[in-house]
Amino acid sequence: MIAVADPPTKVPDKVHALPDHISPTAAKDYLGCSLRFFFGRVLAIPQATSPALHLGKCVHAALQHYHLAVWRGGDASPEAVTQAYEDIFMTMERDEGPVSWKDEKARNKAHADGLRVVAAYLDSPGVLKESPKAVEVFLREEIDGLSVPLTGAIDLVRQDLVPVDFKTSASKPDPATAAFDHELQLVCYQLMIEKATGKTPPALDLLFLVKTKTPQVIPVSIAPADEHRKQRAVKMLETAVQGIAEERFHPQPGMHCSWCSFRNECGKWKGDAA
Numbered sequence: 001m002i003a004v005a006d007p008p009t010k011v012p013d014k015v016h017a018l019p020d021h022i023s024p025t026a027a028k029d030y031l032g033c034s035l036r037f038f039f040g041r042v043l044a045i046p047q048a049t050s051p052a053l054h055l056g057k058c059v060h061a062a063l064q065h066y067h068l069a070v071w072r073g074g075d076a077s078p079e080a081v082t083q084a085y086e087d088i089f090m091t092m093e094r095d096e097g098p099v100s101w102k103d104e105k106a107r108n109k110a111h112a113d114g115l116r117v118v119a120a121y122l123d124s125p126g127v128l129k130e131s132p133k134a135v136e137v138f139l140r141e142e143i144d145g146l147s148v149p150l151t152g153a154i155d156l157v158r159q160d161l162v163p164v165d166f167k168t169s170a171s172k173p174d175p176a177t178a179a180f181d182h183e184l185q186l187v188c189y190q191l192m193i194e195k196a197t198g199k200t201p202p203a204l205d206l207l208f209l210v211k212t213k214t215p216q217v218i219p220v221s222i223a224p225a226d227e228h229r230k231q232r233a234v235k236m237l238e239t240a241v242q243g244i245a246e247e248r249f250h251p252q253p254g255m256h257c258s259w260c261s262f263r264n265e266c267g268k269w270k271g272d273a274a
């Protein structure tokens with residue numbers, strides 16, 4: 001998705017104060033490692049932008065330009081989309097950097113990879129052709145069973161209310177694994193769409209833009225959640241909300257430590273990070 005940043009999670013100003021809201025991204029972040037969440041979202045320790053994150057943001061910005069143009073009758077030509085990509089690549093690097101490029105060659109490769117996956121999307125059967133319901137729509141909804149509002153920005157909502165989330169990826173995803181990995185995010189989108197419109201979307205979609213030598217566009221579509229899946233998602237969100245409110249922040253080591261930029265801070269943790 002274009003990385004529309006979550007609004008910073010508000011730090012509870014007193015013990016057991018609930019956060020202002022919860023997003024699926026913040027909840028997944030908290031549930032993945034609560035101490036990493038604390039360093040990144042509560043203390044807001046600055047981090048260099050990873051090349052993959054920078055590229056993902058730029059690809060999403062280019063797609064956003066295209067989708068808005070289709071929606072509002074703007075310039076949806078490949079040239080205009082390419083220009084949008086070029087502009088965002090430079091401005092994000094300047095305004096949200098530094099990006100941790102290994103060297104100039106790596107930067108140039110990432111730049112070219114992004115252009116190729118954007119072009120692949122524009123040429124793909126799944127490219128948006130008809131006017132959508134919404135582009136980059138930010139929702140904030142009260143959900144039964146959740147102590148705070150649920151928030152989220154959906155990349156694209158098609159006319160039939162199907163939410164679509166775009167992912168850039170280095171390798172071809174396994175559909176079942178991808179669906180499982182992104183279940184919380186997609187079910188949250190369903191919950192918010194249902195609350196906002198009173199209707200259930202007929203599907204929940206992911207579209208992977210794969211940066212292989214020949215770029216690939218891989219759709220993954222899952223059925224809308226039944227009551228059990230919705231309740232599971234709400235319970236996960238509420239677990240994060242209560243953990244944040246009660247300031248339960250501790251190391252949760254795992255494979256994700258390999259790409260965690262807070263390993264130094266984590267190593268100094270003595271149980272009193274909160």
Ligand code: SF4
Binds near residue numbers: 033034035257266267
């Ligand atoms: S190094 Fe691992 S355990 Fe420590 S904060 Fe990062 S993700 Fe969590």
